[in-house]
Amino acid sequence: MDFKGFAGKAKESSFKMASIPCSVRDYALLEIMKSLDESSGRIFRANSEDLDRAKAGNLPGPVVNRLKFDSNKLKEVSAGISDLTKMPDPLFNIVFERELDKGLTLCKTTCPIGVVCVIFESRPDALIQISALCVKSGNSCILKGGSEAANTNRALFDVIYNAGTRAGLPEGFASLAENRADVDGLLKCHESIDLVIPRGSNSFVQHIMENSKIPVMGHADGICHIYADKSADVEKAVAVIEDAKIQYVAVCNAVETLLVHKDAAAPLLPALKARFDLKGVVLRGCPRTKEIIDCESATDEDYRTEYLDYVLSVKIVDSLAAAVSHINKYGSHHTDCIMTEDREAAEEFMAAVDSAGVYQNCSTRFADGYRYGFGAEVGVSTGKLHARGPVGLDGLVSYKYKLYGDGHIVADYSEGRKSFNFTQAL
């Protein structure tokens, strides 16, 4: 495959996408929605083939479940597209406007990023969500889905692409890469691809982050912490820790390590152990923890592990500062929570913990674009540049500076014939 050519076409298309008005982008989204509905028979047949192949290949049950694309899924993604069409245009917004001098006006204006390459795993609904987000934000997208869903992805892509171009989007506004080997080729196209968003396992995301010069938005690990401060309310703490651990264990915003202030350990740990014994959660404690409750031993390796399982490591610390140090050292800068009734302690924790989400008295499981009220999300970013935390539509835009003059030259200002006179309008 000629990757440079493939990515170059997406780039060409992105320059056209940057000028498409919101009315056309929204119309295209509605046409895509309609077309998905009209083509549902073909899509479901393609999905059956993928499902049959998955079952024949003895793929694990959860993979087969995620692969399934039925009328319920179609309804869900259609509702998502419909919501997107109702959202305000993320493009062409004037972030600020400033007259630098008479007749010389600077506008900082939002614009698309350009070409976004999204690499995702088995769920075919992700393909629809992502391409819809890219259409709304004026980005060209390159999509690479899981090979288990190859037939479904191809069917969905054809429908989306044809409906989109018929509705006025430029050729190449979306493209589909179909082989696993394509990923490494695409990662080398830093001249055409502006952003890679990988969604998948730790090791997969890590691989991408380490093998591309293209900026990557996403997260590898999710090692989230809850710190029970000395003024924590025991009952609230137990309920929040339980929710954060087991409401859904296999997810990046589940808690993996509990830190407990030494003065909170005696009341909290026995109550937590009683609850977790009932729920089948294994505790792994530091030596001081084991003096209070009976549990397995935690090693340094435990504090670096994203269990994604019914296991929680527990460590007693001497102070809030020690908790912050532990989190900043072992954590993944995703989401960390303090349980405390002391607002000042909460603020200290929230300022010093270097994570995308810093919480007081609530479950780390809230870290999610839907729960934040963002609508659809492209992913969760643990980076600190550009978008951080759950990333919605506004993580898919950049900005440019427009300067309108009437023959203005710099020499007039540097040689003192004119001077700047900054007036902020917005």
Added chain:
Amino acid sequence: MDFKGFAGKAKESSFKMASIPCSVRDYALLEIMKSLDESSGRIFRANSEDLDRAKAGNLPGPVVNRLKFDSNKLKEVSAGISDLTKMPDPLFNIVFERELDKGLTLCKTTCPIGVVCVIFESRPDALIQISALCVKSGNSCILKGGSEAANTNRALFDVIYNAGTRAGLPEGFASLAENRADVDGLLKCHESIDLVIPRGSNSFVQHIMENSKIPVMGHADGICHIYADKSADVEKAVAVIEDAKIQYVAVCNAVETLLVHKDAAAPLLPALKARFDLKGVVLRGCPRTKEIIDCESATDEDYRTEYLDYVLSVKIVDSLAAAVSHINKYGSHHTDCIMTEDREAAEEFMAAVDSAGVYQNCSTRFADGYRYGFGAEVGVSTGKLHARGPVGLDGLVSYKYKLYGDGHIVADYSEGRKSFNFTQAL
């Protein structure tokens, strides 16, 4: 040198910096300003040593000039620090606040990036500017200056560090790397350094961009274009092209290629040539250009070259779309201008050209933080994620999501006992 340890200390310090109130940061800046003034004798002596060494080593005149740090320079940087103390706090700003449900409040709040490593060339005033910007924005900084200025940098750094820590900034808020070899070591510390800002030659910046997993903010090339559209005003165009080319040739925002609409060529090119002949600017034209004026031939390589010299390449194009294609293919996404009296053409150009600055009827030389009214600038970014174009204080901040609850758990929402009720407060 133990780079991981060195960078690790900066990281430790950054967690403390993140909580320092603006009053303390501003006070520290004023103390730094005072201390620089009181220590001026020592600083000027150190600078004399560097200057003597530079002259003895026969360094080129411009390098020696940039190296000079005298009482005028000190006054300038002091004024810059004073301006910074008057600017509003870039931290702790609530970007938005939203109640997700009763008692569960989400705040998107600005915060420092963490550890910023700035690598700059000979001008010692850059050290003061950059450390002051980092103090104001609550970032810890690692500074690496040019070896020609080693004595001056050491003297400045000592004064700044001592005054800053005396005024309440945490130990390690700034650190100085002194050897060229240190740069490669520091580039490997992606666990501690959050951002690298290189300021220097193309090849130097390119080297850094290609050899680090740390995000880099900056620009390598500056291949800026002016496109004279068919409705360009010839007189304005000649004046703007002249300014953009020769007002200061050795700089990234100087114009390197002129594109001319075929209908504008006959009136514009002879006028331009007459002016440039007087000014000693060499024109290199495409074959169609050479049919109109007598000049050297431009090759494809010319269109990819940042001359930084009294040379301009000229190409005639058939349409605005062809100009846009040329710019997006050969340009460096820095700053590009259209000369036109047609506002619609300007908007089309400005939407489709994929650059940090898109101008109508004014010199590309305006692309600069000072001229945009940003005050001090850290650099100019040609990247599209995070900050783009001239980067001021707000390019040195990130944000985090704070979520305040009272024992809120996700299970209540996923099992239907509660539902979200998003209310935007800001």
